[in-house]
Amino acid sequence: MARNITLERLPPMARRRRAPAWAWGSLLVAGAITAPMLAVALTAVSLPGASFLHIATTTLPEMLRNSVLLALLVGLMAGSAGAVSAWIVSTCDFRGRRVLEVALLLPMAIPAYLNGYVYTWLLDVAGPVQETFRSLTGLRYGQYWMPEIRSLPGAAVMLAMVLYPYVYLLCRAAFLQQSVCLLEASRTLGHGLPRTFIHVALPLARPALAAGIGLALMETLADFGTVQHFGVRTFTTGIYEAWFGMGDRGAAAQLSVALLGCVFLALGLEHISRGGRRFHATTTRHPPLRPVRLHRWKQAAAILACAMPVLLGFVVPAAALAWLAVTAGDPLDPRRFLPFAINSLVLSSITAVLAVMLAAMMAWAARMHPSPLRHVANRIAALGYALPGSVIAVGTLVPFGVFDNVLDAWMRQSFGVSTGLLLSGTIVALVFAYLVRFLAVALSAVESGLARLRPSLFAAARVLGRTPGQAVREVELPLARGALLTAGVLVFVDTMKELPATLIVRPFDFDTLAVRLYNLASDERLAEASTAALLIVVVGLLPVAALTRAMRRQD
Numbered sequence: 001m002a003r004n005i006t007l008e009r010l011p012p013m014a015r016r017r018r019a020p021a022w023a024w025g026s027l028l029v030a031g032a033i034t035a036p037m038l039a040v041a042l043t044a045v046s047l048p049g050a051s052f053l054h055i056a057t058t059t060l061p062e063m064l065r066n067s068v069l070l071a072l073l074v075g076l077m078a079g080s081a082g083a084v085s086a087w088i089v090s091t092c093d094f095r096g097r098r099v100l101e102v103a104l105l106l107p108m109a110i111p112a113y114l115n116g117y118v119y120t121w122l123l124d125v126a127g128p129v130q131e132t133f134r135s136l137t138g139l140r141y142g143q144y145w146m147p148e149i150r151s152l153p154g155a156a157v158m159l160a161m162v163l164y165p166y167v168y169l170l171c172r173a174a175f176l177q178q179s180v181c182l183l184e185a186s187r188t189l190g191h192g193l194p195r196t197f198i199h200v201a202l203p204l205a206r207p208a209l210a211a212g213i214g215l216a217l218m219e220t221l222a223d224f225g226t227v228q229h230f231g232v233r234t235f236t237t238g239i240y241e242a243w244f245g246m247g248d249r250g251a252a253a254q255l256s257v258a259l260l261g262c263v264f265l266a267l268g269l270e271h272i273s274r275g276g277r278r279f280h281a282t283t284t285r286h287p288p289l290r291p292v293r294l295h296r297w298k299q300a301a302a303i304l305a306c307a308m309p310v311l312l313g314f315v316v317p318a319a320a321l322a323w324l325a326v327t328a329g330d331p332l333d334p335r336r337f338l339p340f341a342i343n344s345l346v347l348s349s350i351t352a353v354l355a356v357m358l359a360a361m362m363a364w365a366a367r368m369h370p371s372p373l374r375h376v377a378n379r380i381a382a383l384g385y386a387l388p389g390s391v392i393a394v395g396t397l398v399p400f401g402v403f404d405n406v407l408d409a410w411m412r413q414s415f416g417v418s419t420g421l422l423l424s425g426t427i428v429a430l431v432f433a434y435l436v437r438f439l440a441v442a443l444s445a446v447e448s449g450l451a452r453l454r455p456s457l458f459a460a461a462r463v464l465g466r467t468p469g470q471a472v473r474e475v476e477l478p479l480a481r482g483a484l485l486t487a488g489v490l491v492f493v494d495t496m497k498e499l500p501a502t503l504i505v506r507p508f509d510f511d512t513l514a515v516r517l518y519n520l521a522s523d524e525r526l527a528e529a530s531t532a533a534l535l536i537v538v539v540g541l542l543p544v545a546a547l548t549r550a551m552r553r554q555d
Contacts, residue, residue, distance in 0.1 A: 026377075030380065036392050037260065037395060074217065074220045078212075081167070082169075083168075085104050088306055089104070092193070094294040094298075108166070109541055111536070112159050114517070155227050159219070161313035166490065169445075177452050207451040211448040224237065253391075318537060341513060382440035390501070392501055395436075396505060403423060408420060425506075429505050433501040434495050434498065445487035493540045496514065496536055496540050502515055
């Protein structure tokens with residue numbers, strides 16, 4: 001009898017389950033997130049874009065070439081630094097390993113454009129590095145060689161130094177959750193750690209590696225402050241010049257659509273190249289990962305490989321900013337900085353929580369009820385990360401403005417009351433713009449975490465009588481907790497550093513630390529801007545510390 005009862009409780013595995021309301025709600029979320037991008041696309045179609053033909057025949061080839069080269073360089077450097085450092089700290093035991101686990105996350109708290117300001121000041125002809133070199137050697141300018149920092153490779157290095165933590169976070173989580181049996185089998189067959197990393201661990205971590213590099217590439221293509229400061233013409237600078245310089249919204253929208261098409265094509269090719277391969281473990285045996293103890297030159301090499309990204313990406317710019325803050329600093333009363341910090345913290349926290357919730361709903365809907373429509377909707381919703389913040393801001397104001405005007409007209413006609421602008425220029429509109437911009441960060445982190453979960457775990461929970469919701473809450477959600485926390489931290493830090501969308505959409509007299517930093521740094525007042533920059537770094541370190549503590553507890 002018990003056997004019959006058990007069989008009756010078995011879910012109909014062979015029959016396709018009907019998608020619940022929340023799964024369809026994920027499509028509504030994706031549609032709302034894509035509204036600004038649709039507004040930009042409609043602008044590209046409806047407006048003639050008189051300047052586009054001139055741009056296409058003059059500067060478009062240069063923009064395309066520079067964008068592709070910049071993306072390739074950043075992807076190569078950020079991917080190599082993030083994956084190698086994640087593998088070293090996950091599988092090797094050496095002096096200072098626990099410190100470097102935390103330190104490798106620190107560069108993500110520094111905006112790329114701030115790194116560009118600092119290194120330009122340090123390596124400029126009149127900067128401290130060349131002045132010290134000339135005083136020590138007695139050489140004059142022109143008698144020695146110094147790498148040109150204001151160049152495309154220089155901009156790629158600046159971006160890679162602050163974007164590699166995306167790859168590091170996702171790859172480290174993937175390495176820690178891989179089957180130790182496979183790694184030990186590789187070692188038994190005579191492969192050392194380098195060959196095991198290349199032939200076993202890295203292929204298994206491909207979803208995480210692709211997600212991290214994809215985020216870095218989209219951030220690179222959407223960056224404006226760094227490439228503009230370094231004089232590198234890319235799609236983003238072309239969009240800004242067409243929109244704000246030439247006043248041609250149609251040409252800017254057409255360039256934005258072309259940029260989105262390139263990103264969508266790249267992500268689609270990567271997904272197609274995976275084929276039908278799966279990257280989760282096929283065994284339930286997960287003994288603890290025992291790091292290999294390194295000695296002598298191997299230990300020195302591991303320390304150097306993990307310390308260099310931290311030294312260049314965090315220590316040097318943070319030390320320079322601290323020195324500038326002590327010697328000069330912002331003339332504003334320190335108590336006046338409290339509202340800036342509170343505004344930044346509130347906005348970042350709200351955006352991070354909402355982004356993780358929406359990304360989890362969309363990722364689990366596509367996982368439990370897969371369909372081409374959901375897959376395409378998730379991919380399109382993630383494209384906002386490749387658009388410049390100012391374009392997203394303008395695209396956000398269009399649907400919000402339409403809604404406010406329609407509602408105001410209806411209220412006037414029906415009740416004789418004017419509602420005014422309820423959403424435009426409010427915190428709601430600003431948070432929505434952040435979600436459009438950074439939902440891809442949370443979605444990539446969550447999807448890479450779910451890709452490592454075996455489908456048999458969900459099936460086993462269903463066989464034991466759990467409903468789909470209970471199986472997700474009791475089995476998959478605890479296992480994906482690290483990915484959710486990673487997604488929240490990435491969105492929080494990115495929101496802290498976001499500038500163009502904040503400048504355009506923010507309410508009147510509502511400033512953040514990033515706005516204060518930009519107002520001073522844009523006037524070449526880097527010494528005065530150092531105070532706000534250090535506060536951004538300090539506030540950004542708080543979630544990084546929480547993430548590090550969670551990762552250690554997971555270890």
